[in-house]
Amino acid sequence: MKVGIVGLSQVGKTTIFSLLTGIEVDLFSQEHQRGTAKVHDKRVDILTKMYEPKKVTYATLEFFDTPALKINDKKERTAVFNLLQNVEAMLIVVRAFKNDSVPYPEVEKPIDQLKATLDEFLFRDLDVVMGRIERLENAKRKLEPKEEIELKLLKRIQEALENEQLLSQIEISEEEKKMLGGFSLATLKPIAIVVNLDEEQFTDKNYETKDEIVKLCEKNGFAYVELCGKLEMELNALSEEEKMELLKDLGVEETGIQRLSNALYRQFGLISFFTVGKDEVRAWTLRKGSTAVDAAGVIHTDLARGFIKAEIIKYEDLIKLGSEKAVKDAGLMKLVGKEHIIEDGDIITIRFNI
Numbered sequence: 001m002k003v004g005i006v007g008l009s010q011v012g013k014t015t016i017f018s019l020l021t022g023i024e025v026d027l028f029s030q031e032h033q034r035g036t037a038k039v040h041d042k043r044v045d046i047l048t049k050m051y052e053p054k055k056v057t058y059a060t061l062e063f064f065d066t067p068a069l070k071i072n073d074k075k076e077r078t079a080v081f082n083l084l085q086n087v088e089a090m091l092i093v094v095r096a097f098k099n100d101s102v103p104y105p106e107v108e109k110p111i112d113q114l115k116a117t118l119d120e121f122l123f124r125d126l127d128v129v130m131g132r133i134e135r136l137e138n139a140k141r142k143l144e145p146k147e148e149i150e151l152k153l154l155k156r157i158q159e160a161l162e163n164e165q166l167l168s169q170i171e172i173s174e175e176e177k178k179m180l181g182g183f184s185l186a187t188l189k190p191i192a193i194v195v196n197l198d199e200e201q202f203t204d205k206n207y208e209t210k211d212e213i214v215k216l217c218e219k220n221g222f223a224y225v226e227l228c229g230k231l232e233m234e235l236n237a238l239s240e241e242e243k244m245e246l247l248k249d250l251g252v253e254e255t256g257i258q259r260l261s262n263a264l265y266r267q268f269g270l271i272s273f274f275t276v277g278k279d280e281v282r283a284w285t286l287r288k289g290s291t292a293v294d295a296a297g298v299i300h301t302d303l304a305r306g307f308i309k310a311e312i313i314k315y316e317d318l319i320k321l322g323s324e325k326a327v328k329d330a331g332l333m334k335l336v337g338k339e340h341i342i343e344d345g346d347i348i349t350i351r352f353n354i
């Protein structure tokens with residue numbers, strides 16, 4: 001899954017990108033990068049202990065860093081969103097941390113930053129939709145029936161956007177979504193919010209306008225995560241052991257970045273299945289509702305092409321009973337066909353023939 005990181009200026013976008021992906025970035029450079037982030041999963045760690053494989057591979061998310069959005073600036077807006085044509089989800093960064101040596105964004109209160117950023121999303125979609133409406137209306141020919149339907153849909157969407165409604169919040173059928181697919185509409189994508197705190201706010205679990213932000217996230221179904229960028233940078237510099245130690249002192253189990261990648265995974269409707277063995281323990285990503293043959297295709301197109309059956313055991317059963325053999329002896333291994341729906345935590349072996 002490809003995720004765009006967006007927000008106003010100097011909120012910590014590049015810092016969070018760098019923490020997620022482990023890519024060191026020069027904060028002053030104007031280059032905007034993409035990178036891959038590991039999705040931390042304790043189950044992978046436990047499977048690794050069990051199988052002692054040569055190689056361990058976590059599921060990943062791909063992130064795109066972007067330049068700052070400026071309030072009501074069409075040129076910047078176009079530049080930022082054009083970088084994000086192919087992303088499937090959005091991560092909005094909001095700054096709560098106080099630090100006078102880092103210039104503040106155009107609006108300071110976190111809730112105002114979030115609203116201003118969402119306005120840019122709405123404006124972007126309006127730019128795109130109105131551009132297309134204009135082209136259809138000015139076509140010097142009779143529109144095809146399909147285009148007439150599209151025009152009607154676009155006008156309905158324009159009205160919603162003008163009423164400040166995110167497109168993810170209005171009724172749009174699957175067929176209509178297909179029609180809109182090429183426009184990469186920003187407010188149609190799943191959105192997650194991360195609030196970047198300073199240490200004091202992190203300890204207090206509070207910051208200015210938090211209630212309003214949380215309410216807005218609930219209303220719109222946004223995932224919501226708080227983290228302290230500075231603390232994360234410090235954690236990042238530690239060894240695995242020192243990190244665990246400090247996390248324990250802080251009374252948390254995971255780093256903010258781990259919490260963030262997990263929250264995104266859930267918010268974006270993703271699940272993990274596993275393949276295990278002495279060579280490799282690996283987590284793979286699927287969209288919720290995918291089938292056994294989809295899972296085979298994620299591993300390798302040949303496995304989908306030559307698919308015969310999939311053997312599935314549940315992660316929980318494996319942990320409870322201690323070995324694959326014990327799970328099989330207990331009659332808990334399932335042999336399933338192409339259309340079987342895969343669930344989070346399924347451990348899969350594909351039987352295939354090509």
Ligand SMILES: Nc1nc2c(ncn2[C@@H]2O[C@H](COP(=O)(O)OP(=O)(O)OP(=O)(O)O)[C@@H](O)[C@H]2O)c(=O)[nH]1
Pocket residue numbers: 007008009010011012013014015016027066067068097098099102196197198228229230231
């Ligand atoms: N105190 C503090 N400083 C931070 C934190 N996160 C980022 N910074 C600093 O804030 C400045 C801006 O951070 P960036 O990550 O470059 O922010 P950005 O949103 O990418 O900035 P632009 O791309 O210029 O809009 C840098 O000097 C960071 O070191 C934080 O959690 N606490």
Ligand SMILES: [Mg+2]
Pocket residue numbers: 013014015066067068
């Ligand atoms: Mg930046």
